[in-house]
Amino acid sequence: DQQVKQNSPSLSVQEGRISILNCDYTNSMFDYFLWYKKYPAEGPTFLISISSIKDKNEDGRFTVFLNKSAKHLSLHIVPSQPGDSAVYFCAASAFPDKLIFGTGTRLQVFP
């Protein structure tokens, strides 16, 4: 059973608009969450993280929101740019256990 779920396999957004990528988890022991971004033919790269003691973390155009009661987190990209087109993976962990990844959401930002 998948503990981290990204139910939208793909998302298409116009340049300049907001991209919202969603992630749901089932394990209430998860206390650290990360987003990774992956371009074709490259490995995933770390994007942004959030601890369970926070409900929001912002880094430039990227903001991650955590709703612990709903076991839901989301990544907002504002404004979206064509270079943001990639696959985004959500991951979660309950220290000191291993990271659990979602299946990824492919974001396409079109002009």
Added chain:
Amino acid sequence: ETGVTQTPRHLVMGMTNKKSLKCEQHLGHNAMYWYKQSAKKPLELMFVYNFKEQTENNSVPSRFSPECPNSSHLFLHLHTLQPEDSALYLCASSQGVGSSRRNEKLFFGSGTQLSVL
């Protein structure tokens, strides 16, 4: 060279072949990982090495054999693979398993796309 380097980038092998994947990290990290990414599946952790010691084997079949001679190098030896083993194999490194949360921040290589015929 910086970051995490994996070779080869692509590999095609028969089921009776023996091959090895190589990973090298230039980040001064102490933990190294092998992950498998199959189509439409989450990244699956295969092995973890912390300070050259294997700390996790995630129920991986014995036809996959890891080797970590030092904190900078990691190998994955392959033998008698099956077609269902075809996938992208990713190496990653991190600061090292310990009390810091920095360990979840993984640095990945570009992967080896493996096809088993």
